[in-house]
Amino acid sequence: MSQVHVHTKINGDTTEFLCEADEPLLDVLRDRLGLTGAKEGCGTGDCGACSVMVDDRLVCSCLVLGAEAEGRTIETIEGMADGEKLHPLQQKFLDHAALQCGICTPGFLVAAKALLDHNPDPTETEVRYWLAGNLCRCTGYDKIVRAVMDTAAEMRGA
Amino acid sequence: MRFEAPTTVEDAVSLLAAESGMARVLAGGTDLLVQMKSGISEPDLVVDIKRIAALHEISEEDGGFRIGAAVPGIALGEHAGVKAAWPGVVEGTELIGSTQVQGRATMVGNLCNCSPAADSVPAMAAAGAIARVVGPNGSRDVPVEDIAQGPGKSTLAKGELVDSVLLPARPDHASDAYLRFIPRTEMDIAVVGCGVNLVLDANGTCTDARVALGAVAARIFLVPAAADALIGTSVDDAALDAVAAACSAAATPIDDKRGTVEFRKKVSGVLARRAATIARDRAKGTA
Ligand SMILES: Cc1cc2nc3c(=O)[nH]c(=O)nc-3n(C[C@H](O)[C@H](O)[C@H](O)COP(=O)(O)OP(=O)(O)OC[C@H]3O[C@@H](n4cnc5c(N)ncnc54)[C@H](O)[C@@H]3O)c2cc1C
Ligand code: FES
Ligand code: FES
Numbered sequence: 055m056s057q058v059h060v061h062t063k064i065n066g067d068t069t070e071f072l073c074e075a076d077e078p079l080l081d082v083l084r085d086r087l088g089l090t091g092a093k094e095g096c097g098t099g100d101c102g103a104c105s106v107m108v109d110d111r112l113v114c115s116c117l118v119l120g121a122e123a124e125g126r127t128i129e130t131i132e133g134m135a136d137g138e139k140l141h142p143l144q145q146k147f148l149d150h151a152a153l154q155c156g157i158c159t160p161g162f163l164v165a166a167k168a169l170l171d172h173n174p175d176p177t178e179t180e181v182r183y184w185l186a187g188n189l190c191r192c193t194g195y196d197k198i199v200r201a202v203m204d205t206a207a208e209m210r211g212a
Numbered sequence: 213m214r215f216e217a218p219t220t221v222e223d224a225v226s227l228l229a230a231e232s233g234m235a236r237v238l239a240g241g242t243d244l245l246v247q248m249k250s251g252i253s254e255p256d257l258v259v260d261i262k263r264i265a266a267l268h269e270i271s272e273e274d275g276g277f278r279i280g281a282a283v284p285g286i287a288l289g290e291h292a293g294v295k296a297a298w299p300g301v302v303e304g305t306e307l308i309g310s311t312q313v314q315g316r317a318t319m320v321g322n323l324c325n326c327s328p329a330a331d332s333v334p335a336m337a338a339a340g341a342i343a344r345v346v347g348p349n350g351s352r353d354v355p356v357e358d359i360a361q362g363p364g365k366s367t368l369a370k371g372e373l374v375d376s377v378l379l380p381a382r383p384d385h386a387s388d389a390y391l392r393f394i395p396r397t398e399m400d401i402a403v404v405g406c407g408v409n410l411v412l413d414a415n416g417t418c419t420d421a422r423v424a425l426g427a428v429a430a431r432i433f434l435v436p437a438a439a440d441a442l443i444g445t446s447v448d449d450a451a452l453d454a455v456a457a458a459c460s461a462a463a464t465p466i467d468d469k470r471g472t473v474e475f476r477k478k479v480s481g482v483l484a485r486r487a488a489t490i491a492r493d494r495a496k497g498t499a
Contacts, residue, residue, distance in 0.1 A: 058215055075215035075258070076248060098246045100399070102312055111286065111315035117245045118316070119238070121215040122260055165311065186398040187310020 058121040064089070065133030073120035080104045082120035083130060091131035091160045095189065102188035105161040106130045112168040114187075131160035134167065143167055143205045150201040154192035162188050166202045174210055178203060217260040221267070221346055221375055224259050229348045229371030231257040237373050238262075240284055240316035242309060243325040267375065270294060275381030278344075281320040281374055286311075288319060298379050299494060300388030300407055300487075304335030307392060310399060320374050326360035329402040329427040333357075335390035337424035337434055338407035341379050347372035362430045385412040387494030389487040392426070393479050395470070402427040403471040406459065406483040408491045410442055416496060418442045423455065423484060428463035428476050435462045438484060447492040455488050456481030 057072040064087070073082050078097070083089040083106070095101035097116045104115040107129040134141045143166050146152070153159040162185065169176060169184045176184070181202050182195075190198065218224045228235045233256030238244055247253035261267055267282035270291050277294050285305045288294060295302045305319045308331050322330045323343065337357040345352050348371040356377065361367050368374070388409035394400035405426030411419050423438035441454035460481035467473050493499035 074213075076213045078245070078249075097249055099242055099309065099313055102310065105312055108315075111284070112312050113315045114312045117241050117313075119215065119241065119245070119258075119260075122217070122238075122241075122262070124217070168311070183398065184311050187312045 058124075060120060060124045062123045062126055062128055064128045065130060071120070075119070075121055077120045078116050079106070079108075079118040079120045079123055079128075080115040082123070083115060086120075089130050089132050092164075093157050093160060095157065095161075100187075100189070101158070101161070102165060102185075103158050103161040105164040105188065107164065107168060112165055129164075131164055134163060141167065142209055143170070143202070146201040146205040146208070147198070150197045150204065152193060152197040152201040158188060158190040158192075162190070162198055166198075166205070169202070170206055170209065174206060176203075176206060213255060214257045215260065216257065217263045219263045219265070221261075221264055221373070224261055224264065224373060225346055225348060225371055227257065227259050228373065233257065235259065235370075237324070239281060239318040239321035239324075240313075242313050242317040243321060243327075261373070273378060277379045278376050279319060279379065280376050281318060283318060283320075285309075285314040285317050285319065289314070294379070297382045298335075298339055298388060300390040300409065300491065301332065301335045301339050301341070301379060304390035304392075304405075304407060305332040307331045307390075320377060323356055323359055323377070324366055324368070324374055326362070326364050326366050326431075328360075328363055328430055328432060329405065330432065331390070331392055331402055331405055331426070333360075333432045334405045334407035334424040334426040335388065335409075336377065336379075336407070337432055338388055338390075338409040338422045339379055340409070340422060341377050343377050344375045345372050346375045351375070353378075357424065357432060357434055360431045383411050385414065385416075385495050386410065386420075387491050387499075389490035389494065391483045391487045391490075393483060401470070404428055404463070404465075404476050404479045404483055405432075406480065406487050408455075408484065408487040410447070410488065410491050410495060412447075412492070412495045416446050418445055418447050418451075418492075423459065423488070425459060425463060425480055425484075428465040428480055433462075435459055435484075437462065442488060447488060452485045452488055456485040459484035 093103035095103035267280035421442040438458035445451035465476035
């Protein structure tokens, strides 16, 4: 099978890769580009652990083909912190103990950032619905929701 | 497998028509990629239609709206004009999956996947939506309820794709609604889905209606008896009782772990009654 040659921009860096025609973007990120922040929980769009932004839309990278990324702009969890300086969401997740095993955390952070970028003042109900596609087996969600609400309040004040 | 991303509908049709093996259109991929991963679908050619600029458009046509096949759910929900004219179609589409799925899933993909439980399709069928099918022999217009033949099987011929769906013009005092029953509040497959679309006159009498059911037969279908129960009435309790009875009678569901036949028939009526009430109140501007 001939591979597809893809040119893209990931977290601001121009990137090229070769992939199989039926290879999910998630596998490209993790296995070819060493960006292992996005996780595979299910591979079928149910858990959100693989969440990334493609051209400013939140998507599951397990349900995008690598070949589709040609010319697109991709943002992953690896681009969220500014060097050593954590994004306010990352800091609040730590402050609120909104993670235990951490597998779901990159997906929650990418999804929560997409929410706050588009709605800086969400209600708790809006946060819960927006994050309904992100599953967590450990925390029971409450701490995650509180961390997101608290970040939103802080960022509005800042 | 080969991957192609043509930039015109003509090129997409040529690629699909020329493939000797199995060819599949890729829109949002939220059904197709899951089916490929599980081995249910093993295409030799995948044709991504998202590079076709025209298919990303929502345009006004004859007072209605033409929705391109590459428009994801989230973009439909962001369109104030469609949302105002066809709130039921938009709410049906917005029920599809999570925020992540909404970023990709298209209404047309929901239609072409031919699941009997597809959430946008009863709403589209109630709306009288028309799919534009383009193929090697030109284009034809098909009512959305005639796209599916049965679960996972469409009436499209080799080389054909759906280019767009037309939501027709809206008279005054008209609206629609879609409701589904699932055991939780998000992220589940409809046990029953119901779309109701109705037109009132200035006095509040129903002059036209369409009612469609999902997940209670091998295909999504219209219930003419339920529409007839609305037309000529003020959509009062007696009419709503008749709508519910017509929908319960028309449902021919299967028994499975998600709902018994008896339950699904009953819920078909309950949802039809509620959706008709919402559509009526929206049409009157009191919702
Ligand atoms: C986590 C998750 C939750 C979901 N929840 C729901 C839900 O609540 N309700 C619901 O109804 N569905 C749900 N789905 C299913 C799916 O998201 C929808 O059916 C969606 O609308 C499919 O659209 P798509 O653009 O992703 O289609 P694709 O996966 O790209 O295509 C679906 C099928 O249609 C064909 N096709 C697509 N576009 C065309 C075209 N223009 N012409 C001809 N053929 C075409 C493809 O070849 C394929 O066979 C869910 C899926 C996931 C992964
Ligand atoms: S791995 Fe993509 S949604 Fe679970
Ligand atoms: S912290 Fe373990 S799954 Fe969420």
